[in-house]
Amino acid sequence: MINWPTLKSTSVLAVLISVANARSRVLIDNGFPRDPTSAHWYDAERFGRYMAAHIARDEDRGHPGRTVREFISELRGLARSDKQKTVLDKIGATGMPLALFFGSDEKAIARLLSACQEQTNPVKPADLGLLGKDHLLRDCLVVGGAEESFRYSKLLGTTPAGLPIRLSC
Numbered sequence: 001m002i003n004w005p006t007l008k009s010t011s012v013l014a015v016l017i018s019v020a021n022a023r024s025r026v027l028i029d030n031g032f033p034r035d036p037t038s039a040h041w042y043d044a045e046r047f048g049r050y051m052a053a054h055i056a057r058d059e060d061r062g063h064p065g066r067t068v069r070e071f072i073s074e075l076r077g078l079a080r081s082d083k084q085k086t087v088l089d090k091i092g093a094t095g096m097p098l099a100l101f102f103g104s105d106e107k108a109i110a111r112l113l114s115a116c117q118e119q120t121n122p123v124k125p126a127d128l129g130l131l132g133k134d135h136l137l138r139d140c141l142v143v144g145g146a147e148e149s150f151r152y153s154k155l156l157g158t159t160p161a162g163l164p165i166r167l168s169c
Helices: 009-030 044-060 068-072 081-091 098-102 108-118 133-142
Strands: 154-158 164-168
Touching (some): 044 098, 068 108
8 A cells, every 4th residue: 555645736737747748648658558457447337337338339330249258358367268268157148248248137247347356366556657757857847847846756556445556746
């Protein structure tokens, strides 16, 4: 667990500027868009919304509906067919279309999420990318910050909810 220091407004400003001005470039450089999402980052409600978004996207594109197996294969740590089979057997969704599963019962999504989490490991903070000192300094200088007043630090840890965090400020 991180012992959160008191951040000064300039530190927060640097983070906000960096996110606002270069978020997409930084995320692509760190590989986030290519990395699969983790089942450990969701609660049942959010996982249900994530699932619904996949169903809607398939419908919008005119694709035949994906199966539950295809859906979970995109989660971090569930690319292997043996892990997928274990999850599907546990919840009784082998061969089931995702849209049918989604509408099956209120607790089905929570059971699927739990089974996915049991078969995967949480993401470690070290696996998350950092903005980096040079990047933050450049953004501060762009908005008129003085280089001599710039201070950089990074924190690694987990949030109280158990999510990994890697913070540059």
